[in-house]
Amino acid sequence: MSLHQIPNVAPQCGDCPIRHRAVCARCEVDELAQLDSIKYYRSFDPGQTVVWAGDRMDFVASVVTGVATLTQTLEDGRTQMVGLLLPSDFVGRPGRANAPYNVTATTDLLMCCFRKKPFEDLMGKTPHIAQRLLEMTLDELDAAREWMLLLGRKTAREKIASLLAIVARRDASLNLRATSGRMVFDLALTREAMADYLGLTLETVSRQMSALKRDGVIELEGKRHVIVPDYDILLDEAGDDSDGGYLT
Amino acid sequence: MSLHQIPNVAPQCGDCPIRHRAVCARCEVDELAQLDSIKYYRSFDPGQTVVWAGDRMDFVASVVTGVATLTQTLEDGRTQMVGLLLPSDFVGRPGRANAPYNVTATTDLLMCCFRKKPFEDLMGKTPHIAQRLLEMTLDELDAAREWMLLLGRKTAREKIASLLAIVARRDASLNLRATSGRMVFDLALTREAMADYLGLTLETVSRQMSALKRDGVIELEGKRHVIVPDYDILLDEAGDDSDGGYLT
DNA sequence: CGCAATCCTTGACGCAGATCAAAGATACGC
DNA sequence: GCGTATCTTTGATCTGCGTCAAGGATTGCG
Incomplete structure (x- = not known):
């Protein structure tokens, strides 16, 4: 099974220069319009933190350009990256208030954000977006478990x-x-x-x-x-x- | 945030001796009845394999009693466990045909299985079950990432x-x-x-x-x-x- | 241009954990 | 009760990677 494929069949999301893997894979045009109305862009400099672990996070987002990392740390400073976000990758957890990891830009980073509440509402009304989210989360789970094999045994x-x-x-x-x-x-x-x-x-x-x-x-x-x-x-x-x- | 809490508020799922974390957390009685109609039990001996990685898996299930493991291996035999299934834990992936990992009983194991197709149908009709599944998958993702920290840095x-x-x-x-x-x-x-x-x-x-x-x-x-x-x-x-x- | 700040490379050395080996527990079937 | 199989412990030794240290490359800024 090949994971994290970028679907090439999706229409573009409004004026985004990339196709959001998260929300566009099966979007219809009218849903895109709704997404358009709740989205905004944020950019970050290299080294800048998008959110700190534990902080409230009131949006979900797709990476448009640049690279970001998800990291966890032990009290004594040992740190482990648990995810790498490349263009089209999704970040954020509908239904959860706080970020579990630090999200940090490693290059100039442009993100397309969606306000969480309206996004959740849209999810509730359009089942296939919810389903898409589940699929994505399963992909990430597979990726994390592959990474466990790498960390433990390679x-x-x-x-x-x-x-x-x-x-x-x-x-x-x-x-x-x-x-x-x-x-x-x-x-x-x-x-x-x-x-x-x-x-x-x-x-x-x-x-x-x-x-x-x-x-x-x-x-x-x-x-x-x-x-x-x-x-x-x-x-x-x-x-x-x-x-x-x-x-x- | 405390993960993998077992909700103590759920009604029991039919005649199961445990509460299924997966499907019962917010189930109403009529949904439980529907679940009852598509469920069956399977038991396994220690060392017995429930499914092999890559095999078709036409059910999802909760562990009732016993312990099972999820493992991955490299060609040369190095193996990494990527999940430990204890009573009330859920296994299976709605919307996916094949098992990504070996699932193996390490003790006498009793599982309460739901046939996948009807389970997916039920999911489609009862949004909060789908939502519960997303929550569970997010929990597992958090667990996997915590484990990455352990494997990489402890x-x-x-x-x-x-x-x-x-x-x-x-x-x-x-x-x-x-x-x-x-x-x-x-x-x-x-x-x-x-x-x-x-x-x-x-x-x-x-x-x-x-x-x-x-x-x-x-x-x-x-x-x-x-x-x-x-x-x-x-x-x-x-x-x-x-x-x-x-x-x- | 020179200086400082980053980032990267390379070497020397030490140690946590792997590997190899042997023997002690425990359980089970006859 | 004895033999066998499985699981576990412990010791001796080895080694891959971490740690410590020094210096090179690149970039940006005065």
Whole structure:
């Protein structure tokens, strides 16, 4: 099963430059109009926090452009990223008042927000939006559980390869390019953010990136621009039989 | 926020000896009758598999008695447990045909199953059941993400303490006992199963159990019967500021 | 341009937990 | 009661990754 596919069949959501995976997948035009009336845009700078864990969150949103992260921390500062939000990803929990995690922009970030109350009302009136939400939540649950396998059982090298494969795949998907052969993308994460996602230290991330480069699995231009000569080889390094089609 | 609370306000579901967290929380009597008409019971022996990952799964179910696990594996056999199913827990995915994980009984297990198609139909007609499902899925997502923090950032000792705290808490909740002070429960998991849940080896689990015993955090009678003299001390060992109220 | 702030890389070393190995408990069938 | 199978404990050793430390690259700002 391939998760987190971006549906290409949806009409665009009003004037949004992307298709919201969340709400548009099966929207009819009149519903889009209703969504239009409750939406607004917010932009954030790199490093800026969208919401803090525990804070009231009175909107749900889709990422339009940029990258954001969901993180949790222990009291002593150890932190674990539990989700990565790329364009078209949804964030927010209808029916819940407070944010459970920190949401932070790692690049310039534009979000399309919907006021929560009216959004919930719309959900109540249009069952397939509610159903779409359930589907999305199940996707995220699958993604989280795949990530548990990665965190619990994969080696550092496999973890890095898995992350690169996922980002490469998502990037290709967004730009309607093939997910095979040579792939090129920008990795909008610092080594530290990668480490927090993978349950490693930034030094280990750096070393394994160097190792993958030395072994010809990837090439690097600068720190963040990644070239994957052969996606299948990368998948193989990820130690995963699935095609790595999970995320959030 | 405390997750996976068992609602004590629900009417019982037909003749089930437990209250199904999934479907009963807000059920009205006539809906219970409808549920009654599509339900049936299945029992499993320890070690028996309920469904294999990838197999068609034409029911959803609640655990009535016993314990089951959800596991994922890599090709080379490394396995990671991604969920633990205790009495009242729900398993199954409305709207999805196949099981994403292996579901295996670890004790004698009794499940109350609902045929999926009629269950989905009922969901479609009773919005609050759909909403309940979304809530449950969000709970599971929270649990999975808490577990990501554990897998990525906690030490072996903290992992063990976290697991014990969770099981103790759930056990107390099921038996309507307090979650504080002295607590006693049976741990229906082998050392290996614990290891698979925590991303450790069974030897490390055994050693850390011995260490917690030596340090007076727990007492053991036999291998599986656990006595926690002081729950707060255990929580402290778990390195967690929350009260550990997550699971699945 | 020079300086400071970030971010990244690399090396040396140590340790938590994995691996390998052996033996002790416990339960069950005959 | 004895033999066998399963589960658990404990010890010895190894190793992948963390920790500590130093220095390089890049960017932005005076």
